[in-house]
Amino acid sequence: MSMPPQGGWPPPQPGPQPPNQPQYGPPPGYQPYPGQQPYPPQGQWQPPHPPQKGGGTxxxxxxxxxxxxxxxxxxxxxxxxxxxxxxxSTPPTSDVPSDIASANDTGPVEIITEEPTCKALTDIVNVLADAQQQGWSDERDSLGPAADWTASQRSHVQTAVTAITNAADQMVSLARQTPHRVVRELYEQFIAYGRAYAESIPTYTPNANDLAGVNVSISNALQGICTAIDQGSARRSLALEDVGPPTTVAPTGDVGNPQRFLAGPATTACEAWAANDSQFLAGTNKWEALDTSIPASDWSPAQRQIQLDALPVLSRFATDMETTGRSSANAVFEDFAVLASLYFRAYVSSGQAYVGSDSWLSYTALRLNNTLSAACRLTVA
Structure with missing residues (x-):
């Protein structure tokens, strides 16, 4: 199983496309989602047209x-x-929360091609990244028990925890606004695992690192979704067949106080997920080292062969992801797994027409993979 993310989201700066590496880590030179308006420009309201003349007063x-x-x-x-x-005496009301835009989204998961919360998300993540880069990102993976922290480490952790908690609070609004069920679930789990990490600090042990791992993996997955939209690679979804409807849909709960989607003992789904991940890692060593910024038109014969050899492995991994998710008996696990499988399939569909922006499809899939891997590790911690 791949290791959890090292640190948080990096400070935005221009640079190359994200790498293929499935292990957690920020893409070198990540270029953030630009200041795109969350909705198309709206004109001023116009009064209704007056009735046509000709009929008389x-x-x-x-x-x-x-x-x-x-x-x-x-x-x-x-x-x-x-x-x-x-x-x-009063009009009938729906039992669906009226302030949850995705409450009626009960259909199949799809690649996200439009998302009105991306601009606000990026603003939040940029501030969060600044706080995490003040020492916590470099130290998080090696932190021992809280009793052993130095004053510097304690200060770094507190700075990051404050930012994570504030980001979680701000994402409650985004969870209500997104029209997509799976994006809402990602926001909810960012909130749930971020708050759980904050609560673990007074008695922190290294096992709690995976709470942060889930939280940061989700923030990266969300940024991957938004960047794939902005750079156009999400449109690769046009080449994909629709997936089937979910086996079950989690009820819309309290968005302001979501619960972790995996909180019990290890499940068969987690064991299968770890096995699939190990098989994937073993078959993609050369692919992981490819320069993702090079388009297919500029590949050398060796690079082209590496890419072509990796595509069947990615396709098989995508199928295994969906199969494992659908057999998990956990609606959120299933949605995350199916979404990851779709982003891998979209990446595979690029084939010989690959361009650098397509790397955000595999990046998003890998971050979703990290999310489920870290969440599963917590069930046996």
């Missing part, structure tokens, strides 16, 4: 009177039914 007065009569009859009927108790 008398005609419009008659129409207005007729409308008032209809309204009066309707109101009277409503009052009558209400008074007699034979009709509803």
């Amino acid at each position: 008398t005609k419009w007065l008659l129409v207005a009177i007729a409308v008032l009569l209809v309204i009066g009859v309707t109101i009277g009927a409503t009052l009558l039914f209400t008074r007699d108790g034979d009709g509803p």
Whole structure:
């Protein structure tokens, strides 16, 4: 199983595409999602057009009177039914939370090609990265028990934890706004695992590092989703067949206080996930070392062969991801696994037409893989 992320999201700066490496780590020279507006520009509201001329004033007065009569009859009927108790006194309401934009998203998971929360997400992650880079990113993986921390380490951890907690609080709003169920679940799990990591600090032991691993992997996956949208690689989804509907959909709960999606003992799904991951790593050593910024048109014969040899391995891994997710009996696990499989399949679909921006598809899949791997490790910690 691949190791958890080392540190947090890096400070944004221009540079090459993310690497193929499945182990956690920020892509060198990550270029952040630019300041794209979350919604298309909206014009000023325009009043309704006045009625067309030609019918005369008398005609419009008659129409207005007729409308008032209809309204009066309707109101009277409503009052009558209400008074007699034979009709509803209040309009029927849905049992779906009205402030959750994705509450009715119960269909198959898809590659995200539009996401209105990306701009706000990037603003949050940029500030979070600054705090994490003040020592915590370099030290997190090697931290011992809290009782053994130096004053410097304690200060670095507290700075990062404060930023993680504040970011989690701000992402509650984004979880409500996204129209995609799986993106909401990613936000919710960022919140749940980030807060759990913060709560672990007073009695911290190294096992709690995977709480941060899940949290940071999710933030990277979300940024990968947004960057793939911005750079156009998410449109590779047009070449993919639709996947089947979810075997089950998690109920929409309290977005402001989400629970960790894996909190019990190790599951069969986690064991299968670890086995699939190990097999994938063994078959992609050369692919991991490829320079992802080089488009297919500029590959050497050796680079082309490495890429072509890796594609069947990636396809098999994608299939294993979906199969494992659907057999997990865990709706969130399934959604994350299927989403990862789709991003790998989209990457594979690029084939001989590969360009550098397509690397964000595999990057997103790998970060989702890290998310599930770290969450599974916590079940046996």
